Amino acid sequence: MKQVLIATNNKGKAKDFEALFNPLGVTVMTLNDLEETIDVEETGTTFEENAILKAEEVSKLLGVIVIADDSGLEVDALDGAPGVYSARYAGLEKNDDANIDKVLEGLTGVSDEERTARFRCVLAVAGPEMETVTFSGSCEGSILHDRRGTNGFGYDPIFYTPIKERAMAELSAIEKGEISHRGAALAQLKEHLPKLMESFGASR
């Protein structure tokens, strides 16, 4: 069985990637599976910059090809916030629950029509003997008034997807992958990087 290393410490992302890779016969490893602690400082101002930073630094440290994911939620009525600061919107402790409360508070009094939002994801692939490449995906939806569902992570309980007519946290990991920003970015990666997918042992 082939393996892919995702340069993330986020266990929710790891589950998303497992749902996307396992059906291809590829197992997913993340930084949580390593003995050493690796936490790259995200000093970029765009998803792309941060994804490249994480992929290149981890690839250099470990000497292997890795995929990094930088992602977040853009809420139109909040001028695109929390954006690249999604993980630390309510503070450096990266508390999903506090982040959700802050978004809901910011949208107090905002009507359903004005609660449009999207998730974005940029994947960067970096390796010892290759140019770093990036792929992006997005997922349109709107912000609910209350939490719904217990699956997923981050802002999933308050993100409504019109395609599935449910909150993201009410979807299984496989259903989420069919419509998510992460699934869309990975589909791009698969389409444009057949050679890399071959090295993962997956079919196109």
Ligand SMILES: O=P(O)(O)OP(=O)(O)OP(=O)(O)OC[C@H]1O[C@@H](n2cnc3c(O)ncnc32)[C@H](O)[C@@H]1O
């Ligand atoms: O940097 P790594 O270690 O990968 O983990 P992280 O959680 O810090 O990841 P990011 O810097 O990319 O921040 C992404 C944040 O955006 C939110 N987010 C991203 N994708 C999401 C998804 O599929 N569902 C819900 N929230 C998501 C969530 O709050 C994440 O913590």
Ligand SMILES: [Mg+2]
């Ligand atoms: Mg991060």
